[in-house]
Amino acid sequence: EADLQQRTRELEAARRQAADAQAAAEACRAELAACKAKNDELSSALVEARADGASLKARVASLEQDLARLRSEAEARSAKDGAELAAAKGTITQLQSECERFRRELALAQEATQRSEQDVTQKTQAFQAETNTLKDTLSREEKHFKDATGILLPITSAMKEGSLPKLQSAVTKAKAVVSGADVEFGTLTEIVEAVVSDGAERLEEWQECLDTLIDAVAGVVAAEPGFMLYHECSRLLACLKEATSTKLDVAISDPNLFEQVTSAIRKWANLAFDGLNRVQAEIVDRVLRCRHFGKFDFVDLDQVLNMVNKSDDADNAFFLDRAMILVKGHQVREYRAILGHLEVLLYFLKFLTREDLGLCYERFREINTQVIHSKFITGAKATYGPGSELVKLAGMDLLDSQAVDQVLNQMKQPRSPQLLAGLQEIILKWVEIMRT
Secondary structure, eight states, rough: OOOHHHHHHHHHHHHHHHHHHHHHHHHHHHHHHHHOOOOOHHHHHHHHHHHHHHHHHHHHHHHHHHHHHHHHHHHHHHTTTTTHHHHHHHHHHHHHHHHHHHHHHHHHHHHHHHHHHHHHHHHHHHHHHHHHHHHHHHHHHHHHHHHHHHHHHHHHHHHHHHHHHHHOOOOOOOOHHHHHHOOOGGGGGGHHHHHHHHHHHHHHHHHHHHHHHHHHHHHHHHHHHHTTHHHHHHHHHHHHHHHHHHTHHHHHOOOHHHHHHHHHHHHHHHHHHHHHOOOHHHHHHHHHHOOOOTTHHHHHHHHHHHTOOOSSSSSHHHHHHHHHHHHHSOOOHHHHHHHHHHHHHHHHHHHHHOOOHHHHHHHHHOOOHHHHHHHHHHHHHHHHHHOOSSOOOOTTOOHHHOOOOOOHHHHHHHOHHHHHHHHHHHHHHHHHHHHH
């Protein structure tokens, strides 16, 4: 089981690795989206740059028109004013220089835009390749996980349920798949092989337990009533206890064998106790279907059945009803303790009505002859003498639920002195808890 739990944790770790790989793929997708957004921004910048270039071209055309106009005007005015012509030529030269500068800036902008487009294209291709690689890896891991889960879940489910037929079917199928070449498990291969090996070992162990139970049942059937039958039934229950310690559910794995085990134990119980009452039958049934015996063994079963070995009639109805409640509300390993407490409690209830407070004071006075003790006894008798009891029990049958109701009603009545009232409240709470 520890190995199985370890393998299960490793399987969970593989699941987390697959989840991490998927998260990395999502991060790559997010980064690719960011790059696409950046590419869109650069494309917008390129469009703006192209628009600026067109504007510059228009301006150059306008300047050339101005240049031609100025040349015309300069030629017209050259005859009149040489100074104006020189100024016009200077202006023309300046405009030509500015146009050349605009052309160079436009060329640089186009070159930068082209480089940005190339960088974006390269990064986009790299991210796309990495994303595809992660997708392929994630797809393989998901397939490995799915195939491993299809192998492991039936085995672990059958082991948890305690079903030998289901475990046998799951292990056989798993061995065929693992030994074949059609299915791969990747990083989960070692986990799958280990779980399949554990399942095969558990299957062999369960089969040995069933064989032992079959032999034990045969021993009970062949045994004569008396010590040999007791001995063989003890061995049978020990075998059943050992089987349950391996998580094998005999009732599910082999219903016919479980029925034989039940019949064998009931055979001994009916002979030992001259038939079973309803509580004894419930105990036998719960013990046979128990999955956690603890230290409970056949000797405990014998003693527990003996504790409730009473005829199922009206005189024992009170005891058997409460015993049935305890049996149904507790684990098998607790039966011996709780039924022993019930027996002691009913013993006190049986003789509680015979208590005599006056006789109690007389006995204390006889036993305690010292003066200081006599003073205490005399003082207590003066305050809590006969007739000052919390409850009048004379003539009551405390095994009757109506009598218990009367006791509770008496305890709810106000008392004096104050100390007695305080004790009354404490005892009342305790009685109400014990009644439930």
